[in-house]
Amino acid sequence: MFIRNAWYVGAWSHELASEEMLSRRLLGENILFFRTATGRMSALRDRCSHRFAPLSLGRREGDCIRCMYHGLMFDADGKCVEEPGRSGVSPNTDVRSYPTVERYKQIWIWMGDSTLADPGLIPDCRFQDDPDWASIPAYIHYNADYRLILDNLLDFSHLAFVHEKTLGGSTTIAQTRPRVERVGDSVRFARWYMNEPEIAPYLRGFNTFDGPVDRWQIYEMHIPGNVLTMDSGSAPAGTGARNGHRVPEAMQFRSVQAITPEDDQSSHYFWTYAHGFNAKDQELTHKLTDRIAEGFEEDRRMIEAQQRAINDSGNDQMAFILADNGLALGRRMIEGRIASEIRAGQTTKGMSVA
Template sequence: MFVRDCWYVAAWDHELAPGRPIGRTLIGEPVVIYRAGTGGLVALADRCCHRLAPLSLGRVEGDELRCMYHGLKFDRSGRCTEIPGQDMIPATACVKAYPAVEKHSWIWVWMGDPAKADERLIPPAVGLEDPAWTLRSGHMDYEANYLLINDNLTDFTHLSYVHANSFGATEAFARSRPNVERLERGVRIWRWMSGGLREDAATRVHRRADGDMWQTYDFLAPGVLLMLTSTYPEGTAERFGQGPPDPGVVRPLAENFTSQAVTPITGKTSRYFFSWGPRSGEGSDAVADAMLQLAHMAFGEDKAIIEAQQRSIDTAPGQKEVLTSADVGPMQMRAVLQRLMREEASAAEAAA
């Protein structure tokens, strides 16, 4: 159901205050995360091994975490180091520890084999403090399986219908198709939007200039979207033969960047993290605020249709879907996740 050997976004880094553990459920597993006194993050199973109380209600003591039910204390590896009133600590008194990393303003947790946790697999998101961009951020919870959100983010034809009142894409946009390329751990989707394909309402907010809009994004396992949108002078798409522009030859008039992450909480609930904003420069704060407002409206529209879709799916178990040419991105992405799950299964089999 889930890829385990990958980094999941558990929280924004600003959600984690020193000395204050937080509890988050990732792919169905409760995890407690806190900042160790001597630095670094600790992520443990959020379930005390004594009587199973949540450790996220516990107290950080230096690098360790004390369960605030009967006082067992755990170190950053999850080993119990103290049982009040008992000298002997059984070897079974421990909780699972997960690799955790703070990067690009997100807290990433590796849910699979800790020996395979490789920081180079963290997708290159753009953190909120990056001086090149003026970003605003948020998150949203979904009553839906994460794959439905991944599908939505790898097929933008819905912009013309779901976002008619926010991003305001034309119906011609839905009739066009982007380029989809397979990557090792995801897909790359890119397109030019010019002439009749140009979006309407949204352009006034985030494009800030007339011209040809170039959009390219990577959608990487397990569900991280990194997208650059650039507006170039009219005719640039033509000039580059509808292929990627060379910013060394033609400078974009305006640009914006968004990082987004879909994290499964359970099989039926998900959390969606996002940041978006223009390239830093004069007036970018006001533009970033307007973009965030637009994003909240648009992402609310996605949430409404996707949650309704989930409820509809639940009433028709096993019903086959009829896919269209718009589903290339979603299908490629699902194939990547399935391949990763298969690889994990065969590695586990070989190890058994």
């Protein structure tokens, strides 16, 4: 099942030019995104109310969409405004529209009870469009249950093994127990690796300092909407980063990773990895993004292989180890929110439990 009452990332803003339409499957439903002439974002169920033909096979007519099966036309709010051969329109011909907010270079969509769609609930992802930080919007498609991706993000001990030669580079990562706590609807992690002998592999060649490193990963997984916001970086050992002092040569990063379910076995992964040092160096931004993408590709291969193994495992149960504390908390929070929505009468899409 999916949490419905949450803001999910449905698309990057750049995917929707003024005259384009984008159909994307989210939470088991096909959604059609398009902009009006004023730039307002519209999100409609990608299904004509008449014979269920996809509206994405239709055409734009001003700020409306014409279904190209029998010609019904819908405005940006999903209201049927024209039915060929009739004065007015037949009853029950409107299509569902969804609240949207365009913020942080992303299109956010609310697919639950629209009366609860408070834009103030959108996580703070401001580093994606802060001029003092540089990043490139990126996307990965996963053939895997979104919860397996969250499990991966809620246990960074895997960096020592999956990303041994890329994002990790140190067995200290797996040996260090993080501080894990629940903060409202988020799981918060803090992990420090003090006086590491060298910088992580993916940063080599970008160094702003030499010598031993104090390294950190501090992040929150916002369970409604599956959005990870992370403060990470490396500073010269002993310069006080753990106490809040970030020296000018510190290599600081702010990452946003948003995971939106496509259906029960596939997911959308929207991400950025912003750097606050040498932010005007576009070549650095591109090279850094490529190296991060290499590491994320390692995750994708592992998680998709895991999903295939789960599909072949019948009722076999996974073992639980000490490092699973964070992901177990995340799973309990998801299950609790879904149960609450069911009690409140919200509709959910069924999905098998991994």
